[in-house]
Amino acid sequence: MNKTLIFFIFILASVAIGALSGLSNQPGEWYQSLNKPFFNPPNWVFGPVWTVLYGMIGGALAATWYDENNRRRLQIFAIQAVLNLAWSPAFFGLQNPKLGLVIIVPLLISILLFIAASWRPNRWAAWLFVPYAFWVGFATLLNLAIVLLN
Structure with a gap:
């Protein structure tokens, strides 16, 4: 297969995986009943933001896939992917913001590690993760605020 098709498939x-995760772990009435900080965005913001971010995550994976000596970066990528997919079921599914916080902090660290590890060998893959890092940093603050307010 050619490289363009592989990029498209990864993205x-x-x-698709992000959408399935989101659809499987809807916030619901429980989330609506929580005390939230003043900086909590409206619910409609999350879907479009995550769709764009998941596209960028897939692009970063595709770009990294073709690099030489990519094993360490693919391992870091896999760790962040598992943590990313674990957060919604923990926070929304189990209705447990504290467990969500325990997951999202290492998620943010793994995203930052991927950026750092990718910076020299594949700056494009690193840059694709920068908005993801900012969003997860914001989500970490939001998660912490929800824990403290509830």
């Missing part, structure tokens, strides 16, 4: 798969 599509990433967006």
